[in-house]
Amino acid sequence: MREVNSTNLGQYLEANTLQQINSVIANAKMHVFPQTKSDIYRLALLYKYGGLYLDAATVAVQNFDWLVDIAKLPSQLISNRFGEVPDVLLFWNQNFGGFFEWEINEVYHTKSEWRLSIFNGFMAAVKGSEYVKEWMDLFQ
Numbered sequence: 001m002r003e004v005n006s007t008n009l010g011q012y013l014e015a016n017t018l019q020q021i022n023s024v025i026a027n028a029k030m031h032v033f034p035q036t037k038s039d040i041y042r043l044a045l046l047y048k049y050g051g052l053y054l055d056a057a058t059v060a061v062q063n064f065d066w067l068v069d070i071a072k073l074p075s076q077l078i079s080n081r082f083g084e085v086p087d088v089l090l091f092w093n094q095n096f097g098g099f100f101e102w103e104i105n106e107v108y109h110t111k112s113e114w115r116l117s118i119f120n121g122f123m124a125a126v127k128g129s130e131y132v133k134e135w136m137d138l139f140q
Contacts, residue, residue, distance in 0.1 A: 004045065013044055024139050036139075039120055043136045050127030058121050067124055088131040089124040 004012055021040050025032050042053055052064060067089070125132050 004041075009041060013041070013048065017044055017048075028139075040136065040139055042120070042123070043132055046123060046125045047129060047132045047136060048127070050125055050129070053120075053123045055121040064124075087126045087129040090118050090120075 002012075010018060021037075021044060024040070025037055046053060052067065054060070
């Protein structure tokens with residue numbers, strides 16, 4: 001387990017990656033909330049290293065050995081567009097929106113609803129996850 005924060009982020013991400021992220025944030029056409037900045041850094045770390053992200057509000061009540069068998073989870077809990085074994089595990093945030101009025105994005109082959117939210121306090125991904133890469137690309 002590692003704590004990553006603004007003072008040690010450079011130990012985990014290359015200078016050019018940090019510069020690119022900061023440029024995206026500075027040139028954003030909309031207001032960028034502090035949480036959004038954290039999301040982008042978090043995704044970059046998951047893409048580079050893979051692993052499990054838990055925010056400070058997440059309490060573990062058991063070990064995470066079950067992640068080894070992620071492909072056995074119910075399909076609605078996983079994103080499995082890039083092969084037989086999923087490369088990312090995300091949960092929907094039930095507090096925001098519902099599954100209706102879907103919009104199809106032909107570029108990223110995704111469906112989304114403007115009020116639907118992914119819970120980003122718990123994310124697991126393999127190193128180099130294609131899904132995480134596409135998610136990061138949405139910020140550009």
